[in-house]
Amino acid sequence: MTEAAAPSPPTATGRPAAMPGLPYFGGIARMRSDPIAYLGEASRKGPVVLLGRLGRRAFYQVNDPDLVRSVLTAPRADVGMTRTGDVLGALFGESVFTLQDEPWRKRRDELQPAFRTSHLPELFGSAAGEVGRTVARLDAIAAARGSVDFSAALLDLLQRMIVRMMFGVAVPETAEHLTRAFDHGLEYRQRRRWSPAGLPLWFPTPANRRFADGVARLDRSIAEIIEDHRAHPPERAGLLKMLMECRDEATGAGWSDDELLAEVKTTFVAGWLTTTTAATWLFDLLARHPGVTDRVVAEIDALPADRPLGYEDLHRLEYTEDTILEAMRLFPPGWLLSRRVRRPCTLGGLRLDAHAVLLVSPYALHRDPAHWRDPQRFDPDRFRDRTHGEAHKAAYLPFGYGPRVCIGRGVAMMELKTVAAILLRRFRLTLVDPAPATLQPVSFLRRAEPLVLDVAPR
Ligand code: HEM
Numbered sequence: 433m434t435e436a437a438a439p440s441p442p443t444a445t446g447r448p449a450a451m452p453g454l455p456y457f458g459g460i461a462r463m464r465s466d467p468i469a470y471l472g473e474a475s476r477k478g479p480v481v482l483l484g485r486l487g488r489r490a491f492y493q494v495n496d497p498d499l500v501r502s503v504l505t506a507p508r509a510d511v512g513m514t515r516t517g518d519v520l521g522a523l524f525g526e527s528v529f530t531l532q533d534e535p536w537r538k539r540r541d542e543l544q545p546a547f548r549t550s551h552l553p554e555l556f557g558s559a560a561g562e563v564g565r566t567v568a569r570l571d572a573i574a575a576a577r578g579s580v581d582f583s584a585a586l587l588d589l590l591q592r593m594i595v596r597m598m599f600g601v602a603v604p605e606t607a608e609h610l611t612r613a614f615d616h617g618l619e620y621r622q623r624r625r626w627s628p629a630g631l632p633l634w635f636p637t638p639a640n641r642r643f644a645d646g647v648a649r650l651d652r653s654i655a656e657i658i659e660d661h662r663a664h665p666p667e668r669a670g671l672l673k674m675l676m677e678c679r680d681e682a683t684g685a686g687w688s689d690d691e692l693l694a695e696v697k698t699t700f701v702a703g704w705l706t707t708t709t710a711a712t713w714l715f716d717l718l719a720r721h722p723g724v725t726d727r728v729v730a731e732i733d734a735l736p737a738d739r740p741l742g743y744e745d746l747h748r749l750e751y752t753e754d755t756i757l758e759a760m761r762l763f764p765p766g767w768l769l770s771r772r773v774r775r776p777c778t779l780g781g782l783r784l785d786a787h788a789v790l791l792v793s794p795y796a797l798h799r800d801p802a803h804w805r806d807p808q809r810f811d812p813d814r815f816r817d818r819t820h821g822e823a824h825k826a827a828y829l830p831f832g833y834g835p836r837v838c839i840g841r842g843v844a845m846m847e848l849k850t851v852a853a854i855l856l857r858r859f860r861l862t863l864v865d866p867a868p869a870t871l872q873p874v875s876f877l878r879r880a881e882p883l884v885l886d887v888a889p890r
Contacts, residue, residue, distance in 0.1 A: 543695065
């Protein structure tokens with residue numbers, strides 16, 4: 433693995449600090465029951481910390497940003513993805529998210545043009561068009577001075593946004609069905625993630641069968657949408673149309689149906705649940721910090737009021753952008769990144785065996801006082817200098833880092849700014865219950881309780 437310029441050795445003896453626990457499983461049981469607290473504790477123990485072992489796999493947490501950078505940019509022959517071959521592999525198929533090595537490189541190169549900045553105005557048109565329905569619903573609630581489960585409203589809104597951006601048209605019934613199927617798949621992944629006893633997916637247990645049936649149903653539904661799209665291309669170009677236009681540079685051939693299916697499933701989940709999680713925490717924090725909200729609203733109010741929000745307006749929302757970045761610092765939707773060691777190599781002077789799993793916790797890094805001043809404080813001004821604020825670049829990872837960095841980060845920031853600008857321009861939102869929210873670290877860092885807000889007109 434490419435070593436950082438001057439990595440500090442894990443300990444003076446070249447052995448990592450280890451978390452206490454049962455001799456064999458180490459802290460894996462605690463990792464399953466309360467991962468946030470456990471990884472927070474482990475983050476203070478040293479640059480690389482042995483968390484425990486499951487079978488022949490050792491689990492390490494990498495805490496030092498230089499070493500994090502080494503892991504996330506390591507040569508593919510040394511370090512690979514853990515999601516390949518796991519439940520996520522079966523759920524998404526062979527997509528840019530699950531592939532590795534040359535097939536991943538090729539797919540990422542082919543996909544990149546669809547995510548070009550020049551496509552953002554078109555995607556903005558689709559995304560912004562969906563906010564109207566949410567505004568109408570909130571208008572009715574505001575008129576009665578009522579309250580609403582805002583997290584559910586965001587889940588619905590961001591789902592309609594990604595469906596519209598992807599397909600160019602709304603497909604409401606199917607979307608609801610897809611949601612249930614994905615939820616079941618992600619929940620199954622979560623149950624198996626730290627389980628020492630999980631049988632391989634091909635083993636016909638009732639749970640494995642249910643999972644496989646769910647994936648088969650999901651695939652059939654999405655294949656139907658793609659077919660329909662081919663037969664009746666929508667006027668507005670969505671991401672699907674862009675994906676259909678992807679071509680192999682050497683042969684000029686388009687993607688197979690399976691490849692298209694895998695990318696559509698991946699974009700749907702990667703582009704929906706992540707943004708929903710980020711938006712929920714953003715509105716939670718805004719409701720708790722009226723001073724920050726006032727500044728965001730002042731910035732939004734300074735935009736031309738005589739016409740609907742336009743894509744270009746988003747560039748003027750700098751403080752709003754900093755607020756979104758700060759919300760993702762405190763509550764990164766992708767709270768845990770993981771990689772697998774593929775062949776023996778060293779990290780910060782520590783020898784790693786093949787199969788070792790390296791975990792990086794954006795949640796712990798984002799709150800580490802070594803990299804952030806007053807890290808528990810919600811302070812969007814720390815991002816004011818338009819680079820990554822005060823921290824080491826690899827200590828701020830809401831979208832990952834290195835070659836596997838999120839391909840949709842431009843789309844995500846556009847969506848989040850759009851939702852914030854349209855909703856905050858129109859409504860005053862206050863928390864019904866100011867008690868601290870409970871973290872639910874599943875596939876994404878969700879808020880366990882619904883975010884209930886009082887809604888009033890501004
Ligand atoms: C706030 C919203 C989002 C967050 C926090 C987020 C976060 C991330 C993170 C942390 C990774 C890297 C995972 C790793 O290194 O293991 C990632 C990868 C990815 N994201 Fe996002 N994402 C967001 C929105 C989106 C959107 C809107 C899309 C597509 C429309 C998208 C598509 C992807 C894909 C395809 C990958 C895999 C890239 C690869 O492996 O080459 N994401 N995302």
